[in-house]
Amino acid sequence: MLQLSILDQSPVREGGTPAQAIAETLHLARLADELGYRRYWLAEHHNLAAFAGTAPEVLLARLGAETSSIRIGSGGVLLANYSPLKVAEAFRVLEALYPGRIDLGIGRAPGGDHATTLLLRAGQPEELERFPDRIAELLHLLRGGRLEIAGIGAAQANPEGPTVPEIWLLGSSDRSAAYAAHFGCAFSFAHFISDLGGPQVMAAYRRAFRRSQFLDQPRGSACIAVICADTESEANKLAASRDLWRLRRERGELGRFPSIEDALAYPYSDADKAQIARFRRGQIIGAPEQVRARLLETAEAYGVTELLALTICHDPEARRRSYQLLAEIFDLPSHARRAR
Numbered sequence: 177m178l179q180l181s182i183l184d185q186s187p188v189r190e191g192g193t194p195a196q197a198i199a200e201t202l203h204l205a206r207l208a209d210e211l212g213y214r215r216y217w218l219a220e221h222h223n224l225a226a227f228a229g230t231a232p233e234v235l236l237a238r239l240g241a242e243t244s245s246i247r248i249g250s251g252g253v254l255l256a257n258y259s260p261l262k263v264a265e266a267f268r269v270l271e272a273l274y275p276g277r278i279d280l281g282i283g284r285a286p287g288g289d290h291a292t293t294l295l296l297r298a299g300q301p302e303e304l305e306r307f308p309d310r311i312a313e314l315l316h317l318l319r320g321g322r323l324e325i326a327g328i329g330a331a332q333a334n335p336e337g338p339t340v341p342e343i344w345l346l347g348s349s350d351r352s353a354a355y356a357a358h359f360g361c362a363f364s365f366a367h368f369i370s371d372l373g374g375p376q377v378m379a380a381y382r383r384a385f386r387r388s389q390f391l392d393q394p395r396g397s398a399c400i401a402v403i404c405a406d407t408e409s410e411a412n413k414l415a416a417s418r419d420l421w422r423l424r425r426e427r428g429e430l431g432r433f434p435s436i437e438d439a440l441a442y443p444y445s446d447a448d449k450a451q452i453a454r455f456r457r458g459q460i461i462g463a464p465e466q467v468r469a470r471l472l473e474t475a476e477a478y479g480v481t482e483l484l485a486l487t488i489c490h491d492p493e494a495r496r497r498s499y500q501l502l503a504e505i506f507d508l509p510s511h512a513r514r515a516r
Contacts, residue, residue: 178475179482180506181215182208182499183251183368183399186229187488189417190432197228198235200492202242207496209243212508214482216243217251217281223292226421226432233266240274249279251364251399251484252346255310256284257296264317264333267341280318280341281364282311284352311359315343319389343390346399348374353381360388365478368401368486371458375477382479399484400474401459404467404498404505411461414489414498416440419452426451435490468505 184204188197205216216239218232229235232250239248253263263280271278284307313323317333318340324330345356348366350373356363363381365374378396385394401418405411416439424431434442444452460470475483487498503510 177481178472178506179214180502180508181217181247181397181482181484182213183217183219183484183486184229185219185221185227185486185488186235188226188228188432189490189492190434190438192432194228200495201229201235202238203492204496204499205239205246205248206242208499209246210510211500211503212510213246213499213503215247215249215279215484217249217279217484219251220254220283222296223289224430226425226430233263233270236270236278237273240270240277245277247277247279247342248274249341249344250281252281252283252344254285254296255282255314256307257293260310260314260317261323261331261333264314268318268333268335268337271339271341272335272337275337275339278341279344281344281346282314282361283346284355285347308355308358311345311355315359315361315388315390318343340390350377350380353377354384357381357384357394358386360386360391362391362395362397364397364399364484367398367458367474367478374398375479378478378480396478396480397482397484398474398478398480399486400471402467402471402485402487402498402502403459403461403489404464404487404501405494406463406497406501408461408463408466411463411467413440414491414494415456415459415461417490418488419455422455423448423451433488433490439490464501464505467502 184201186197186201188194208216218229218235220232221227222230236248267280322330322332344362344364345352346364348369353363365378367374382394403411403415413436417433417436420439420442421433460467487495489495
């Protein structure tokens with residue numbers, strides 16, 4: 177059976193506010209919990225007006241109190257920007273609050289422009305070659321180990337507890353998959369970022385996987401950009417907002433997500449239309465049965481039993497409706513059905 181999960185970037189729409197975007201995330205998380213989704217991940221972005229999610233570990237503390245059974249986690253913490261000790265302690269606190277429900281997804285990308293990245297790192301440049309060392313340190317701390325500074329002392333991640341978060345590496349390249357395999361972690365491919373070579377990357381991850389204290393066998397998922405509506409025509413209209421936003425982002429215009437009306441009225445050139453067609457190649461947009469068929473095909477191509485859906489549109493009610501339709505067509509085990 178295919179399991180469905182959600183990646184939420186807390187999108188900020190034109191005419192709305194970042195506070196509304198966060199409130200919409202909380203509303204959607206409660207709905208996802210009721211509908212029977214497996215997990216709910218929060219993305220991390222910086223210095224972008226279109227996304228309100230800059231500190232997933234903070235918002236996760238509230239999300240856990242708003243939900244009861246769905247797993248919650250980061251999709252993902254940008255580890256290159258932070259101390260492994262600080263990340264380990266933040267997620268140990270979350271695990272203490274909501275034992276058995278926390279996922280720690282780790283991203284390799286900087287998550288912002290060069291100036292923002294340097295400011296997050298207190299002005300210190302980060303070499304990509306250092307990233308696997310950070311993973312090793314983080315996993316060591318989560319296992320209860322201590323990190324030592326020669327001649328000064330050592331520290332461990334607190335609070336201690338009987339359980340640890342589920343560890344995932346996230347990425348859209350073979351490098352992230354290789355790290356996941358080497359360290360024995362689960363791996364989620366960001367199909368919504370790049371649809372090129374994903375199944376091959378996932379297959380390579382499975383072949384290279386090394387058993388670890390965290391995971392006995394490889395576990396994979398893929399995250400897909402999805403918009404599901406009652407009709408194909410309506411789904412395509414809803415998708416126009418993200419189409420125009422991506423087009424503008426490619427030009428360096430980093431504003432909020434435009435309304436459907438503005439997106440449909442925009443004077444697209446032939447080159448614009450061709451670029452939007454490339455954007456949509458990796459997305460799944462349509463009526464329920466169309467979306468269901470394509471999601472099943474995608475899961476089969478990746479060889480996974482779990483997909484995360486990323487849905488962005490201007491209307492928050494239409495976004496919630498998209499997830500409701502997905503839950504219905506895949507017959508997710510909602511609270512109401514579980515109670516019978």
